[in-house]
Amino acid sequence: MAQLECVNIGKNFGALAALEGVSFQLHDQEILGLIGPNGAGKTTLFNCIIGLEKPTRGKVMFNGTNITGLKPHRICRLGLVKTSQIMEPFKALTVGENVLVGALYGGMLPMKKAFAETERILDFVGLTPEKDKLSSAISVPARRRLELARALATGAKVLLLDENMAGLNPHEIDDALRLLGKIRDLGKSLIVVEHIMRAVMGISDRIIVLNYGVKIAEGLPKDIATDNTVIEAYFGDKKSFLGRSERQISHG
Amino acid sequence: MNKRFNTFLFAFIGLSCGVIAVLPFVTSSEYTLRVATVIIFWIGMAGCWNITSGYTGYIDFGPVVYFGIGSYATAIAMTKYGISFFPAALLAGLASGLIAFPIGLTTLRLRGAYFAIATFAFAETMKQVVLEFDRTFGVSFFQGSHGITLPIGGHENTFFLYSFGLVTLCIILVQGRIENSKFGYGLKAIHEAEGSAEISGVNTTGVKLQAYMTSAIFLGILGGIQSYWITYITPADVFNVHKTVQMVIMTLLGGMGTFLGPVVGAAFLTLLSEILGTAFVEYYLIMVGAIIIAIILVMPRGIIGTLKEATGIRFF
Numbered sequence: 026m027a028q029l030e031c032v033n034i035g036k037n038f039g040a041l042a043a044l045e046g047v048s049f050q051l052h053d054q055e056i057l058g059l060i061g062p063n064g065a066g067k068t069t070l071f072n073c074i075i076g077l078e079k080p081t082r083g084k085v086m087f088n089g090t091n092i093t094g095l096k097p098h099r100i101c102r103l104g105l106v107k108t109s110q111i112m113e114p115f116k117a118l119t120v121g122e123n124v125l126v127g128a129l130y131g132g133m134l135p136m137k138k139a140f141a142e143t144e145r146i147l148d149f150v151g152l153t154p155e156k157d158k159l160s161s162a163i164s165v166p167a168r169r170r171l172e173l174a175r176a177l178a179t180g181a182k183v184l185l186l187d188e189n190m191a192g193l194n195p196h197e198i199d200d201a202l203r204l205l206g207k208i209r210d211l212g213k214s215l216i217v218v219e220h221i222m223r224a225v226m227g228i229s230d231r232i233i234v235l236n237y238g239v240k241i242a243e244g245l246p247k248d249i250a251t252d253n254t255v256i257e258a259y260f261g262d263k264k265s266f267l268g269r270s271e272r273q274i275s276h277g
Numbered sequence: 278m279n280k281r282f283n284t285f286l287f288a289f290i291g292l293s294c295g296v297i298a299v300l301p302f303v304t305s306s307e308y309t310l311r312v313a314t315v316i317i318f319w320i321g322m323a324g325c326w327n328i329t330s331g332y333t334g335y336i337d338f339g340p341v342v343y344f345g346i347g348s349y350a351t352a353i354a355m356t357k358y359g360i361s362f363f364p365a366a367l368l369a370g371l372a373s374g375l376i377a378f379p380i381g382l383t384t385l386r387l388r389g390a391y392f393a394i395a396t397f398a399f400a401e402t403m404k405q406v407v408l409e410f411d412r413t414f415g416v417s418f419f420q421g422s423h424g425i426t427l428p429i430g431g432h433e434n435t436f437f438l439y440s441f442g443l444v445t446l447c448i449i450l451v452q453g454r455i456e457n458s459k460f461g462y463g464l465k466a467i468h469e470a471e472g473s474a475e476i477s478g479v480n481t482t483g484v485k486l487q488a489y490m491t492s493a494i495f496l497g498i499l500g501g502i503q504s505y506w507i508t509y510i511t512p513a514d515v516f517n518v519h520k521t522v523q524m525v526i527m528t529l530l531g532g533m534g535t536f537l538g539p540v541v542g543a544a545f546l547t548l549l550s551e552i553l554g555t556a557f558v559e560y561y562l563i564m565v566g567a568i569i570i571a572i573i574l575v576m577p578r579g580i581i582g583t584l585k586e587a588t589g590i591r592f593f
Contacts, residue, residue, distance in 0.1 A: 075476060077472075077475075077476065096475075096480075097475045097476050098475055098476075098478050098479055098480045098481070101476055101477060101478040102478050106476065106477070106478075107476060109472070109473065109476075113470040113472060113473040114469075114470070114473070115465065115466050115468075115469035115470055115473065115474070116469050116470075117465065117468070117469055118462075118466070118469060122462065122465075125462060126462050126463070126466045126474065126477055126479065127477045127478065129459045129462055129463070130459070130462075130463060130466075130474075130478035130479045131477050131478025132478070133478070136458070136459060139459075175473075175477055176477075179477060179478050
């Protein structure tokens, strides 16, 4: 059975249709890449799934239950969590306390267990040395890992990562990719929104492509990379998609 | 850190308890006892504001409304229904807490200045309601601007020192427990980034409402004791926005979001006004104002907040 299933999700903001009938499934222990040009509706789709936005149409099924329209904290406690593109740590709290909030509220653990869980997760993502630093005082890559740690601490089965690798250098991206692999090996499923093609193509089992709120392609990474519709959505003509995407990496 | 904090908290409360208990035996000066009672009263008031606004960052500009509701609940319970003081004061807390539920549920959805405006408006509205209710409906309940005179119990200052002391110590304990509990981490997460808190599983509305109602209950009880102390209440007095401002300034001076902040802020400001007020009767308010501005400029996070930041010690 699919872990997560979106059925015909539509979202309108006034006259603007941000999402027009998006359907897809996320399987157990799968990494699903979600790509598309800026404004394609990727973040809106995430927000509709985790309850920050109410979809205008369609439904979100999680483990066979309809979770459409539930409040974000409820959906989080059911086991569905996202990390934001714009990092918003609890700045005046330490790194450890940031993770603790996820364990206490998302994971619904009692204080003692939540502390133990925090230690375990900080170790897992490699943030133990930063534990007592204020979350406003750590580097960008560490903050990206903190977002992951807070999400993991909620005990979620499904993680939605919204550009969790933005701002990282190629070496840091390799570390981040290894970490995502480790998270999948814990038995979790991930949807990864990413603009860095090398990263998303390398890690994803499957990819879906959004453009102007419509799913225009779905398939294996190698098929997506040569799909004409996708190439047109990104570049407007039929020049080699791979050739251009290499350039994107060196810029990005 | 957890253990050290708790040790510090309980040591502080134990010590305060001892000081309050022996104070009437070491001094025979009624003046000293009265000033001590006023300080303890304001520590409790500022602490109530700190529970909601200090930890969540939601600036409540109408906490005085629950003080006023508590005052009137106590006065009416005692004069109309002949209920004795202690149950009447507890009833006042209950009444304030109950009214805080629908008000919190609606206003806590607002953010920033809008929350401040809404709470301020509610406090002013309640003042008008109490003021005009009797005349509008032709009844004799709140007594309008005439106010209500409470039965005089003939208690000494010590009685009120102990009553306020008990409630204020509870308020301090609640704040201390907030700092290292699940509830406290929820409040602080809301303060720092409400969106992130929400998607990390924090039931933001529920947590904010709990804090808001806790404040309201204690404010109601404080209002009840205060009205019995001064034995005469009017809407203009117990719903006075000046009380709100004082709670805000005291907490800001001491440090928002720390349990010691309201203690230091309230003690400092009350003593300062008292000392300067007797020495410079005409100009003391100008001096108090200047000193407040100076402290906020030098210590923008309040006395305790800035001290915490400078020393890097987080357990007080």
